[in-house]
Amino acid sequence: MHVLIINGSPRVKKYSNTDKILDSFTSGMKETGAGFTQYEVSDRKQWDEIRKKFSENKNILIALPLFVECIPGLLMEFLESLEPKNDGTKLAFILQSGFAEGVQLRCGEEFLKMLSERLGCEYCGTLIKGNNFSIRLFDGEQRDNMTAPYIEMGREYAQNGDMFSDKCRRFTGPEVFPFYVRILLGALMATFGRIGFNRFAKDWGCTKRLDFRPYT
Numbered sequence: 001m002h003v004l005i006i007n008g009s010p011r012v013k014k015y016s017n018t019d020k021i022l023d024s025f026t027s028g029m030k031e032t033g034a035g036f037t038q039y040e041v042s043d044r045k046q047w048d049e050i051r052k053k054f055s056e057n058k059n060i061l062i063a064l065p066l067f068v069e070c071i072p073g074l075l076m077e078f079l080e081s082l083e084p085k086n087d088g089t090k091l092a093f094i095l096q097s098g099f100a101e102g103v104q105l106r107c108g109e110e111f112l113k114m115l116s117e118r119l120g121c122e123y124c125g126t127l128i129k130g131n132n133f134s135i136r137l138f139d140g141e142q143r144d145n146m147t148a149p150y151i152e153m154g155r156e157y158a159q160n161g162d163m164f165s166d167k168c169r170r171f172t173g174p175e176v177f178p179f180y181v182r183i184l185l186g187a188l189m190a191t192f193g194r195i196g197f198n199r200f201a202k203d204w205g206c207t208k209r210l211d212f213r214p215y216t
């Protein structure tokens, strides 16, 4: 099995969490003898080549971060430039995010199902996982520990050709946090989180408070 992998993050490869996740995921794939070629949507110079490879390859994996509960704009722009295929191509996805609850990624998952159909590809599932905000802030062993669980998912994908296995489904973790955790997180965000974000905004030159509502 040879897979065309497209990193759909607008962040350049060096700073992309998706890239670090793919490092582990593809090492699991390699253990099964599968090969891959990876491209980055963040590098517009690669777009012509990715479009060509998209039309040629029968196994394609698009890995992307959730941006504002949705698909990154740069990836959308690229996807809109693809020609639909209708040749039995298998298309799977890794959809990863900062916040940990699975539920916030389900809307994106539905979109990716529709997208596969519109691109004339067979939908082969989406591996869904949050809690990835800080991967790129770490190096070496610490980073490897954070992304290590993706190695097994890479093996699963390469062996099954899709993301539909029970292991892939369970990989998401909790759909929503228990009630007491939500209350605690809500309280932390409303106090320390608010102070922290307002401080960031001030440092970046923002002159109004973040809850400023000029239109109400």
Ligand SMILES: Cc1cc2nc3c(=O)[nH]c(=O)nc-3n(C[C@H](O)[C@H](O)[C@H](O)COP(=O)(O)O)c2cc1C
Pocket (backbone or CB within 6 Å): 009, 010, 011, 015, 016, 017, 018, 019, 065, 066, 067, 068, 069, 070, 096, 097, 098, 099, 100, 104, 130, 132, 133, 134, 136
């Ligand atoms: C502009 C922007 C919007 C984001 N929106 C969300 C979001 O709605 N939900 C979430 O859980 N994470 C969100 N994140 C966090 C990213 O999904 C997360 O950090 C991801 O691992 C980034 O992958 P990348 O570095 O490959 O782009 C956002 C990050 C950015 C920069």
